[in-house]
Amino acid sequence: MREVCFLVVQDKILRVYFGSATSIPDERERWDTIWEHRDKITEIVHSHPGEFLDFSREDLTTMEAVEAGTGKTFTWSIVTKAGFRSRKGSQDHQREDTPWWLQLIRRLSYGEPRTHKTIRKRKEPKA
Amino acid sequence: MNVLINITYQGQSGNYLVNMDPGVDDATIKNVCEEAVRSGEVPGISPAIPKNAFANFVIDRFHGEQARFVVRPKVPFG
Amino acid sequence: MKILFCGGGALGSHALFLARDIQHNLAVIDFDRVETKNLASQWFVKQMIGRNKATALKMQLLNFYDVKLQDYTVRLTPLNVGTILGDAGLVVECFDNAESRRTVQNYVRSKQKPCIHAGLAANGEFGVVRWDKDFTIDEEGVPGQATCEGRGFLPLILRLSSSLVASVQFYVADGREVSWNVSPRNAESF
Numbered sequence: 001m002r003e004v005c006f007l008v009v010q011d012k013i014l015r016v017y018f019g020s021a022t023s024i025p026d027e028r029e030r031w032d033t034i035w036e037h038r039d040k041i042t043e044i045v046h047s048h049p050g051e052f053l054d055f056s057r058e059d060l061t062t063m064e065a066v067e068a069g070t071g072k073t074f075t076w077s078i079v080t081k082a083g084f085r086s087r088k089g090s091q092d093h094q095r096e097d098t099p100w101w102l103q104l105i106r107r108l109s110y111g112e113p114r115t116h117k118t119i120r121k122r123k124e125p126k127a
Numbered sequence: 128m129n130v131l132i133n134i135t136y137q138g139q140s141g142n143y144l145v146n147m148d149p150g151v152d153d154a155t156i157k158n159v160c161e162e163a164v165r166s167g168e169v170p171g172i173s174p175a176i177p178k179n180a181f182a183n184f185v186i187d188r189f190h191g192e193q194a195r196f197v198v199r200p201k202v203p204f205g
Numbered sequence: 206m207k208i209l210f211c212g213g214g215a216l217g218s219h220a221l222f223l224a225r226d227i228q229h230n231l232a233v234i235d236f237d238r239v240e241t242k243n244l245a246s247q248w249f250v251k252q253m254i255g256r257n258k259a260t261a262l263k264m265q266l267l268n269f270y271d272v273k274l275q276d277y278t279v280r281l282t283p284l285n286v287g288t289i290l291g292d293a294g295l296v297v298e299c300f301d302n303a304e305s306r307r308t309v310q311n312y313v314r315s316k317q318k319p320c321i322h323a324g325l326a327a328n329g330e331f332g333v334v335r336w337d338k339d340f341t342i343d344e345e346g347v348p349g350q351a352t353c354e355g356r357g358f359l360p361l362i363l364r365l366s367s368s369l370v371a372s373v374q375f376y377v378a379d380g381r382e383v384s385w386n387v388s389p390r391n392a393e394s395f
Contacts, residue, residue, distance in 0.1 A: 002166075012152070012154075013154070013155045013158070014154075015158060016155065016158040016159050016162055017162065018162035018165070018174055020164050029178055043203065103148070104151065104155075107145070107146040107147060108145070108147075108159065111145070111146050112135070120130070133386060133393075135330075135331050135364040135386065135388055136387055137330055138331070138389045138390065139388075139390075140331045140388050140390070140393075142388070142389060165393065184218065184234065185341065185343060187333075187335070187339060187341070189339065189395070190361065190391070195395065197277045197333075197386060199238050199326070199331055199386070200326040200330060200331050201326060201327075201343035201344070201346070202324030202325055202332060202333050202343055203301070203302070203303060203324060203325075203326075203327075203343045203344060203345040204215075204301050204324065204325040204326070204327065204345075204353050205214055205215065205216045205298075205299040205300050205323060205324060205325060
């Protein structure tokens with residue numbers, strides 16, 4: 001499992017970020033991207049390990065800082081394997097809709113990292 | 128569905144198998160690949176790639192028994 | 206069958222060198238002339254400097270290997286593409302510019318003519334061989350961008366050319382359409 005973050009503009013993914021099993025590293029580039037596209041970003045979503053379907057203390061401080069810095073109110077969302085929850089302003093609500101990227105963020109978050117192994121067919125000796 | 132993504136960057140290449148809808152747009156695929164390389168999940172390619180390393184790359188899509196994408200630099204010369 | 210190579214540059218010249226034992230009629234089109242700088246990466250000998258590339262390849266194959274090659278010493282355009290490609294059973298496209306590639310692609314698609322393309326990335330870091338249905342033409346970069354002329358690119362050029370000719374051989378033998386990704390360390394077919 002790893003935490004993954006999407007910056008979403010309408011129904012398009014603007015940017016994808018991979019994190020570790022417990023967090024997404026703080027990066028200057030993410031802030032720059034949010035700032036540059038602050039008028040277009042419609043949602044900022046990230047995944048949580050397990051079934052923790054709520055905003056953590058760190059999430060809340062980050063959200064507050066980003067909104068204060070941009071002067072914008074975004075829709076912030078949490079995704080778990082089975083859950084989907086959003087907050088805008090001070091309103092939280094459970095999401096029942098299934099945007100197309102919901103499955104993708106779950107697969108990237110909860111699918112096992114894989115490497116491709118080439119399976120070579122063994123040559124049978126000629127009769 | 129599982130998509131096998133072959134990535135080539137500065138002479139290095141590696142494969143990344145990911146479960147995704149094959150209709151995902153190019154920008155998202157490149158972004159996912161960049162993060163996967165940087166996370167060390169693509170053997171054969173050093174994780175030390177710059178941001179937007181694949182910005183000017185193209186994606187070939189092959190739909191067969193195994194869906195396969197090739198993220199590669201442009202090849203305009205002959 | 207007539208196998209027509211479009212472009213006698215780095216890829217085309219080496220591909221013809223490697224295709225010389227294919228038992229079909231070979232032809233090449235290129236309007237350009239051999240220059241000194243071409244000797245570093247293209248299959249030309251210094252005695253051919255100044256000659257048209259298609260003619261130079263014809264002379265080299267005949268003189269070195271007694272292999273015949275038909276040479277078209279003109280620039281391929283939408284006006285003459287039908288005349289030149291019309292009787293080809295297989296088109297092997299190795300041009301170095303998008304406009305010429307488009308002329309070929311538009312024609313082969315309109316006539317459903319078998320066509321295989323090969324292309325090189327800047328700085329020789331990568332190359333592809335693709336059958337036409339899977340080939341998207343990449344525009345050249347900005348002026349001043351590194352190309353694949355000059356020294357140091359021969360290993361990749363030859364690896365790519367040999368992959369291209371291998372695909373031609375597969376097709377001629379049994380109609381198989383094999384594509385390649387070629388890097389300095391690896392050539393992968395699929």
